[in-house]
Amino acid sequence: MADRPIRYRYAGKAAQGFQRFAASKPPEFLIGLYRSMLRIRRIEEAIERRYREDQMKTPIHLVIGQEGTAVGCCAALRHADLLYTSHRTHGGYLAKGGDLRAMLCEMHCRVNGCVGSRGGSMHLVDKRVGMAGTSAIVGGAVPIATGAALAAQMKGEDRVVVTLIGDATTEEGVTSESLNFAALRGLPIVFFCENNFYSVQSPLDVRQPPRSIRAWAESHGMAACTVDGVNVLAVREATSAAVARARAGEGPTFIEAEVYRFRAHGGAGDDSHTGYRAVAEREAWEAVCPIAIFGGYLTSAGLLGDAAVAEMEGRIADEIDEAFAFALASPYPTEADLLRHVYAE
Amino acid sequence: MADRPIRYRYAGKAAQGFQRFAASKPPEFLIGLYRSMLRIRRIEEAIERRYREDQMKTPIHLVIGQEGTAVGCCAALRHADLLYTSHRTHGGYLAKGGDLRAMLCEMHCRVNGCVGSRGGSMHLVDKRVGMAGTSAIVGGAVPIATGAALAAQMKGEDRVVVTLIGDATTEEGVTSESLNFAALRGLPIVFFCENNFYSVQSPLDVRQPPRSIRAWAESHGMAACTVDGVNVLAVREATSAAVARARAGEGPTFIEAEVYRFRAHGGAGDDSHTGYRAVAEREAWEAVCPIAIFGGYLTSAGLLGDAAVAEMEGRIADEIDEAFAFALASPYPTEADLLRHVYAE
Amino acid sequence: MPWDEGLVNSLVYDRPDPGEGRVMSYVGAINEALTIALDSDPSVLVLGQGVDDPSAMFGTTRGLQDRFGLRRVFDTPLSEEAMMGVSAGAAMNGMRPVYMHNRPDFVLLAFNQLVTHAPKFHFMDNGQTTVPMVVWAAIGRGWGSGAQHSQAIHGMLLGVPGLKIVMPSTPHDAKGLLLAAIMDNNPVCVFEHRWLMKKDGVVPERPYRVPIGKGICRRRGRDLTIVGASHAIELGAQAAALLASEGIEAEVIDLRTIKPLDESIVLESLHRTGRLLVVDTAWATGGVCAEVGCLAAEKGFRDLKAPVGRVGLPDAPAPAGFTLEQFYYPDAPRIAEAARGLMRA
Amino acid sequence: MPWDEGLVNSLVYDRPDPGEGRVMSYVGAINEALTIALDSDPSVLVLGQGVDDPSAMFGTTRGLQDRFGLRRVFDTPLSEEAMMGVSAGAAMNGMRPVYMHNRPDFVLLAFNQLVTHAPKFHFMDNGQTTVPMVVWAAIGRGWGSGAQHSQAIHGMLLGVPGLKIVMPSTPHDAKGLLLAAIMDNNPVCVFEHRWLMKKDGVVPERPYRVPIGKGICRRRGRDLTIVGASHAIELGAQAAALLASEGIEAEVIDLRTIKPLDESIVLESLHRTGRLLVVDTAWATGGVCAEVGCLAAEKGFRDLKAPVGRVGLPDAPAPAGFTLEQFYYPDAPRIAEAARGLMRA
Numbered sequence A, B: 001m002a003d004r005p006i007r008y009r010y011a012g013k014a015a016q017g018f019q020r021f022a023a024s025k026p027p028e029f030l031i032g033l034y035r036s037m038l039r040i041r042r043i044e045e046a047i048e049r050r051y052r053e054d055q056m057k058t059p060i061h062l063v064i065g066q067e068g069t070a071v072g073c074c075a076a077l078r079h080a081d082l083l084y085t086s087h088r089t090h091g092g093y094l095a096k097g098g099d100l101r102a103m104l105c106e107m108h109c110r111v112n113g114c115v116g117s118r119g120g121s122m123h124l125v126d127k128r129v130g131m132a133g134t135s136a137i138v139g140g141a142v143p144i145a146t147g148a149a150l151a152a153q154m155k156g157e158d159r160v161v162v163t164l165i166g167d168a169t170t171e172e173g174v175t176s177e178s179l180n181f182a183a184l185r186g187l188p189i190v191f192f193c194e195n196n197f198y199s200v201q202s203p204l205d206v207r208q209p210p211r212s213i214r215a216w217a218e219s220h221g222m223a224a225c226t227v228d229g230v231n232v233l234a235v236r237e238a239t240s241a242a243v244a245r246a247r248a249g250e251g252p253t254f255i256e257a258e259v260y261r262f263r264a265h266g267g268a269g270d271d272s273h274t275g276y277r278a279v280a281e282r283e284a285w286e287a288v289c290p291i292a293i294f295g296g297y298l299t300s301a302g303l304l305g306d307a308a309v310a311e312m313e314g315r316i317a318d319e320i321d322e323a324f325a326f327a328l329a330s331p332y333p334t335e336a337d338l339l340r341h342v343y344a345e
Numbered sequence C, D: 001m002p003w004d005e006g007l008v009n010s011l012v013y014d015r016p017d018p019g020e021g022r023v024m025s026y027v028g029a030i031n032e033a034l035t036i037a038l039d040s041d042p043s044v045l046v047l048g049q050g051v052d053d054p055s056a057m058f059g060t061t062r063g064l065q066d067r068f069g070l071r072r073v074f075d076t077p078l079s080e081e082a083m084m085g086v087s088a089g090a091a092m093n094g095m096r097p098v099y100m101h102n103r104p105d106f107v108l109l110a111f112n113q114l115v116t117h118a119p120k121f122h123f124m125d126n127g128q129t130t131v132p133m134v135v136w137a138a139i140g141r142g143w144g145s146g147a148q149h150s151q152a153i154h155g156m157l158l159g160v161p162g163l164k165i166v167m168p169s170t171p172h173d174a175k176g177l178l179l180a181a182i183m184d185n186n187p188v189c190v191f192e193h194r195w196l197m198k199k200d201g202v203v204p205e206r207p208y209r210v211p212i213g214k215g216i217c218r219r220r221g222r223d224l225t226i227v228g229a230s231h232a233i234e235l236g237a238q239a240a241a242l243l244a245s246e247g248i249e250a251e252v253i254d255l256r257t258i259k260p261l262d263e264s265i266v267l268e269s270l271h272r273t274g275r276l277l278v279v280d281t282a283w284a285t286g287g288v289c290a291e292v293g294c295l296a297a298e299k300g301f302r303d304l305k306a307p308v309g310r311v312g313l314p315d316a317p318a319p320a321g322f323t324l325e326q327f328y329y330p331d332a333p334r335i336a337e338a339a340r341g342l343m344r345a
Ligand SMILES: Cc1ncc(C[n+]2csc(CCOP(=O)(O)OP(=O)(O)O)c2C)c(N)n1
Pocket: A087, A088, A136, A137, A138, A139, A165, A166, A167, A168, A169, A170, A194, A196, A198, A199, A200, A265, D049, D078, D080, D106, D109
């Protein structure tokens, strides 16, 4: 079968886009971002590889290709800030400081998973790190995050809320409603939209007319911007500005970042061969892999060498092996666990 | 109690606004529009007056003050075009060619009401005149009208759909969803928003941030415009343009018209004295009554004289008296009617 | 709305719970509960369309905004789904929102949040989060409310784990159950009935809670048990009075909470009387009638001397006209007739 | 998802309705029904998220867009509420939409349209409009679907007048009920169960309709009646096989339609057996278990020799992990155990 035409092209500057933001940043900071993206990539790859072994009985939605947004976005947040996500939780959870063991235990349906095997991959929640809520219902977390921002505002807390949403999430009416309310109240919230052009296997143009998501958000009466989603520094910068605005009481911001997922919507492996998107489209985006281009930039800037990368990889691999082993050795819940927490005391 | 400050001011040109549109129109046409508005006003006044007699056991939402939008909008439609409205049905029903007797019978809970006493004032439906559907749920009719437009498009019918909505209706997520779908599919539909600045007794600025409803609609990827809602000719012109666009297969249009209701949200009489809006605000808008200013214009243009108005008033009064008498003499439904039409055959 | 009021006032109802307290209206009791809650707990919020408008949600929220400020008592946009999620999000982050709706029909717009989010989070995140929120709505009936403004939806929610549902029948309970609901750490729906709003009753001045999950016997009788909640208790009590004059002694059990259900009060009464009639203000099919009727057959079977009876709405949407309404809604004579049927069976 | 599939395939199930036709899969039967409907009636539409994507709604919509075109078989934006209204509006204007959902959970976003609009219009406008539409969704279970992706919501809808609800249990019925639903002039919900999707059965090639509102006896037995629909029939039949080996002969009644309910098939069977066990794939509280159980106590009381039994989900959200899932979902042994309990009672 001939490949279908490419629909969505990368419009950014790739590696040329870093210099502008990198100049003022300390090397450790930059390397930290790289490590964070690499760690997520390796974790996702390990999950993907082992998924076929059938130990993780949970629907997965990998963020491979979208590490730049999760990491860049969370790098702008403090520990006390709150993150809400949809079904695609892994990147946000890890970037927000989540516990890899707790995550893998959850994915292995173990009682010491971050939500005790009640949620699985789509519902990673961990209040210890501000991973405050997730919903497997598209748009479900958006008003909830807005309510969290309302609570923060009312309690005078120095806390910003971020919600990671997809392009399709902007089609749910509740998102429009939430933007309206956030703008009306000047809430300390950032709506961060990872526009990866697809909802499962449905391309953007069968779901939305040709119009700008950013402009749509802006028309709700809030600040809005677009950012290159494969540029972790640009993402971090845009989010920092939005967070600063929120912290200063200047209200919400909507950020649209164009990104691409390298894998299928759910499960392991890519599915471009099934024909809903062009293989060439995926490959074109893989050529601007957020990790590779940033690594390239850091290397060319003399900030990262092969040895450092190898060391990083080694540590990450060890961490992953250890966490999988821990998960696999962890106990399952028992029948007595089932009816706990139906009602709160 | 001191009056509260005026929040929402008329921004149009009042009587000065007609010349531009009137020039090319035959006098009968202009006088017809005037008569149509006057008729609605007198009908609403009669309903209001008699409402206190307790024969009409139904919640009413008068359009007094908003005749310019209903009449101007429907004047751009053909018989085969479809109108969908919310709870505020009277103006649309009458302007679309509705049957006064059937309307008053409905409001008097008679079996020969346009929907057999099953709907009351909020649910006037009459397929004979293209009053295709109403919902008492704010926003409820919006996707339904959109579906009607989809049907018209698919069947290749030369039929345009209009839905009359309020300012608050734009806060319901389903409206955003419907605009998106209509724009995506280029549907033959006009979303006509009567922005009267209030939702029941809640002013616009406690519900929406300072932003333009028109721009919000436009950001969904459709044509949008604002129009002076007290200027029946301007409304008619804007709607005609939108309808022509729809008929030509050029897709949906959103029209925002600023108007004012002179009475309470529901029931008889005004309620400005309760303090949610300024009495002076209502009075300022009454000074640009859509009927009075158009009448003034027609008179000054030599198209309308006292005798003609008196004759019109006389005919309208007779029609109203007759229709009320008819309604009051009409039979009530019986118990046997109750369970009809739960399911269609 | 005198037609309605005439009917409402014709319902004779013995003052319940004579004892400590003053005679006050049902609306006043709710207002007092909200006042106490706002006063004693700074995390309590009251929100909803028009809670601060002149009609003040039937008067229940009168004066609250003046006393507790715009921040804690506020009007909302027409965005039921988002505001339900905002309430949940605020509740998950330390607030105790009381989200008020004029009619349960509007709650249907928010079922995604009410069913799939708020009551599930505590379970899904393994007890990390609690969602202490109240969703309040008053069932409409009469005056042409019609099919879209009079739905009693409580029966639809019986199968939703994690949710609690209370339905007070007296001013005493309206206050005590609302206070219990606000202090509960779970989402609690409070469904009122419009026809109770103007009833008077004895209400203690102090703060008190009526325990959620416990019913109460409103009248002792040996011949049959009439079970219901809210306005159905008023109708049931009237029917019991009619029956008493014929020598049939009906016991009237007020469930107060329909989820979780007080099974033992029903089963104990059934044990004494051997006959069960369930009365509900919603449809007889599904819902409370079905659940309580099935309970009797499941756990009270050995006590049943006659078929279980149910009295609720017929399987048809509510008509608008008042004649049809009178055929549609069950009243005391019809309940009494059903009871006589059970006595003969 | 082999874990799931292992479990699904371990369910032994006798081929139903041997007779005319070929052996084909449940998915194939649905696909055939859709093909016939699209082919024979140009007003039929098939829409839903991903109906044209490679996974083709479990395969049920495979090939339809190629054959019937983009106009009649189309993907939708992520706007469940609007698309439900669009379907209703199209249905009111001459189309017959089949709106398909991956999971019933997503239908909850559209309850305002599904409950308050589509099934009420025909009644509310006194029979002027019909709303011939189908809402299709497949209940999820297993593989960590969790609380938000496995809800069976059919029980919530039992009290909604004007709606019909079918739940097929065999490929034969999946085809025949879907064709009947599409040709019905009312909104019909078709709830499938994922675990039936890969079952094979004998399916006639010709177009045929299984009548809506009529149940069928799947197995004759004199000792007790097991009533259910959809996947519950599979479980019930397995339980009946277990029981038969112990000398207990269970009759298995497949409701096929849960609204309107075929009361007489249940009551006639009960008349023969004297014992009733209701099995449902949803929560045991409220819903089908309660309705059928109450029906027995109301209209089959004189035949009841033992308490009514119900087997459904416990009053808790669905957990995600597979160990917890196994405790959560009832299976044939548990149903058999409940049946034994009734035999001893
Ligand atoms: C309300 C709702 N509708 C449909 C789905 C099925 N679904 C799960 S994820 C998804 C795609 C969402 O796309 P987007 O918001 O762009 O996020 P992405 O997966 O691309 O990150 C869909 C349609 C759902 N979970 N919830």
